[in-house]
Each structure stands twice: as structure tokens, then as C-alpha cells.
Amino acid sequence: MSPLQTNLSCGTSFDFDELQWVANIRRTIEADQLEDDSEISGCIFSVPKPLMSNHPDSYTPHQLSLGPYHYSRLELHEMDRYKLSAAKRCQKLLQGLKFQDLVEQLMKLEFKIRACYSKYLNINGQTLAWMMAIDASFLIEYLQVSALSDPEMLSKVPSGMSHLFDYFRRKSIHDAILRDIVMLENQIPLFILRKVLEFQLLSLESAEEMLYSMLRGSCKELSPFKTVESSSGVKVSDHAHLLDFLYNIIVPKVEESLEIPEEVKDDSKASQDNEESSVDSNYIKQPLIEIWKILLNQKIGPASFLNKLLKSAPCEVIIKLPWKTFLNLLGFGTVNQPNASSESQSFGSSFHQPLLVEEITIPSVSQLSKCGVRFVPTNGSISTINFDKKTCTLYLPRISLDVNSDVVLRNLVAYEASNSSGPMVFTRYTELMNGIIDSAEDAKMLREKGIILSHSTNDEEVANMWNGMSRSIRLTKVPFLDTVIQDVNNYHDGQFKVKVEMFMKLYVFGSWKFLTLVAAILLLLITSLQAFCSVYDCVRLFHFQ
Incomplete structure (x- = not known):
């Protein structure tokens, strides 16, 4: 996204100032660095709405505002006195320069700064430069304090920071600020921190080395994985901000793989589930069918009686009844294909949705x-x-x-x-x-x-x-x-016990309505048969010997 596109893009409503808009457009077009800055894309984003609505407290700073996204929140201005104190100490380290000189240098980077933010910044360039200079001064001091556990940093901490160490290392305050500086909407570009250190140390190489040590020390404390990915040969210029630095030392590089569209994934998964379900069903049905055939071939015993009973006229009438229509009217139209997605979700991929x-x-x-x-x-x-x-x-x-x-x-x-x-x-x-x-x-x-x-x-x-x-x-x-x-x-x-558990859930517990209906029908048929045989002589009627 170019600086011009960044300045014109706006996700929220604001008071439109025509003269300010024209001035911004003119300065953007006439800027000598426009060609280089046009390649810069937004790296400091607003939190996606689905995530923000799910847990807003994790993405909204409570103590400290860094950068332009939350600077207007009055409840965060309590930290301004610490920011101004950090700016005064920064001025003493500027090797004879004034803090104003640093601000003027950052004003030359206005379009590069704006391009780093994906959301429209409705503030003028001078305000943005002062904000960045003050916030960067505070963040550098805090990163130095946070990285004091790193032996390499002990000799690089300014002597006037003992009071900051005593204050910021208090557990509750330290944790609150640490949470705020890692939030996505509370980031400022690392090239601004490097620019401030360059003014202090008069060396770009020294500024790069010191900033890298501070980031490494702070990320060791922030990272939930105490052993992070190797970052040998990595430069600060390779990272956009603190959160990006933390992300890249935690997450391994993975080659991009093509994503499968959700519709295709759903269809293939559904067809696979249907095939596997039919196979499992056949494993159960086929042995029962074979046993039934053997019983029907017997000439005597209960099987012979059931065979003649099923071929009798009353049973043929019952069998020919429109049972499918009755089941649909009762709400059991799909009982032959029970849906146990919610109940069998944790019992294997064969039945997964x-x-x-x-x-x-x-x-x-x-x-x-x-x-x-x-x-x-x-x-x-x-x-x-x-x-x-x-x-x-x-x-x-x-x-x-x-x-x-x-x-x-x-x-x-x-x-x-x-x-x-x-x-x-x-x-x-x-x-x-x-x-x-x-x-x-x-x-x-x-x-x-x-x-x-x-x-x-x-x-x-x-x-x-x-x-x-x-x-x-x-x-x-x-x-x-x-x-x-x-x-x-x-x-x-x-696992065998998992298969048994899956079968019970899918075909028994998942089909309890259908099994209840079948049991009621069987009970009704047996009662009817008993009443029928009490009135008529079943042995003589069906010619049993």
C-alpha cells in the first residue's frame, strides 16, 4: 500500500478537513522518497473483529498507549509523565543535539510511518512525529529494563535508570506494561527505535546491535517457549515491530501449501464418511442375514413357525402398510441414517464432520x-x-x-x-x-x-x-x-474398544428414537398376535403339526 493510498483509506468516519487533505496530497506527491515508500505495506493492523469481539480485553491496552491507534484514550494518559521523563533523558543522550532535531528527522519519515499502519491516521505530520519520538524513547528505556536479565545488557543501561528499574520491576506494574507492549494495535515500527538509538550512539551499526540485544532479552521473557528458533544472521531491519520479532523467533518457517476450498473439503469428507459408514454397516448386517437364512432353512422349531407366520395373510397386510409415510409423519423420516455428529465427534475420524x-x-x-x-x-x-x-x-x-x-x-x-x-x-x-x-x-x-x-x-x-x-x-x-x-x-x-464405543454411539445411542419406535411396534404386534391366538386356534389355523 502506497502512502497516498494509506492517507486516502479510511475505515471509520472522521471530520473532513479539505485544506488539510489538499496539503497532505501535495506533500505526498512532491515527496522525494515516494518511490521507495511505495513498496512499504501495512504491518501494524487493527485486530480482526471476530477476535476482538471474542475477548476484547486481550487486545485493548489498559496502562500504556504506544502509537496512534489508542493515543486519544484519556484513561491511558496517566503514563504520559513517564513518557516525558523518558524523552528528557533521551535528550541528554543525543550528543549535543536537541529532542527537536530528532522530531524533525522523524517528520521526514512521515509517509514511511503512515504506510506502516493499515488504518487511516487522522493526525497531522508534526503530531505524528512528536508522538513517535516520545513513545520510542519510553519503549527503548522499558526494553532496556526488561532485558536486564540478559548479562550483555547490564553494561549498556544508562546510569539514570535506577528509579525505572525499581518501578517497572514491580510485578503487577511490570506485567501490565508487558501485556500492553505486546498487543497488536500498540506497536510502533522498529526503524523508529533504531533511528532514536542512532541519534544517541552516532552509529547505525551500534544502534542495530543494541536494539537487537534488547529485543532478544525482552522476547525471552515474553515467549511461552523458553527455547526459541535460531535467529543467527537476522537483522532488526528484517522485522517490522516487537510483535513481529517475537512471532518470527517462535514460529518455524513453513513452505506455503495450497488450501482446499471448504466446499470441496466438505463434499470429499461427506462422501468418505458415507462410504465408511456403509462398510461398517455391512459388517454388522451380513452375518445377521446369513444366520437368518440358516434358521429359515430349518423345517422345525421357532424358525419354521416364524416363516409360516410371516407368510400368513394378516402379516402380509401389516408388512404392506405404508410404514415410510407413517415414519415421516412421526418425524422419523431419516432414522435409517442416524446423525451422530455431535455425539461421536470425539470418537474417530470415520464419523467426523x-x-x-x-x-x-x-x-x-x-x-x-x-x-x-x-x-x-x-x-x-x-x-x-x-x-x-x-x-x-x-x-x-x-x-x-x-x-x-x-x-x-x-x-x-x-x-x-x-x-x-x-x-x-x-x-x-x-x-x-x-x-x-x-x-x-x-x-x-x-x-x-x-x-x-x-x-x-x-x-x-x-x-x-x-x-x-x-x-x-x-x-x-x-x-x-x-x-x-x-x-x-x-x-x-x-483401537478395538474405540470401535465398539463408536458403534454403540452411532447405531444404538444415536438411534434411540428409531429403536424405541421399533420396540413399540414389536410389542404391539406380539400383543395383537397373543389376542389373535386367544380367539382362534393358531395351531389348527396355520396347520402346524
């Missing part, structure tokens, strides 16, 4: 454990997920959950949904965890195995977090995760 957007279909941890599946933690990220068919072992990465994890995970999903054009790897991972964790018991089992490391949340809260986590924007295919899901389902469905 097409995949839902909200949750994939996979047995829970407790169900898999009953079938002999072992759960083993790995010291890696999402790329280490694997299912070993020989040992029936599901390998899952260790994930550390705290009070910030819910916000971090949700905003990573929101960023991936807004920015990714390929496979949504992280979203698929959250769907996998959502699928295998159905209750506190499942969360407890994973915690005991060392896969979930929960420091400040109980098992019930962990289960609720995962069950409310994923509300995907679109369906996607992630080859290595889809293979794991399919292998787990195939192993689970192949």
Missing part, C-alpha cells in the same frame, strides 16, 4: 492416554511436534504459562491472521492444544508430564484459556501439524 473453524477434531489427552498414547515434552518450539507411530508417543514442546500468556498467545494469533498469506502455523498449534485439552483433567495430565509449566494459574484456568483461545479467521493447512493430527486420529480409531 468437516473440520470446524473453531476447533479441530482430535481426541482429548485423557482419551488418548486410555488408548496407550504417551506424551513426551521437547525442548523446542512448534517445529518439534511429532507423533511416533511405533512407540505411540506424541511429542509436544514445553510451554510456560503465566498471567501474560493469554494476551501474548492471542495477539500472536491476531497478528498471524492479519499478516500471514501462507499457512497459519501458530493458529494451528493453538487449535491442536484446544482440541486435546477439554477439561482440567487434561491440563493436569500435561502439567504432570512437564509439557505445560504453569506458575500462576491452576489447571481449570489453563483449560479455559486453551478452550477459548482459537477462533480462526480462515481454514488453513499446515502440512506437518496436519500429518500429526491425522496419525493420532488413525491410531485412536484403530
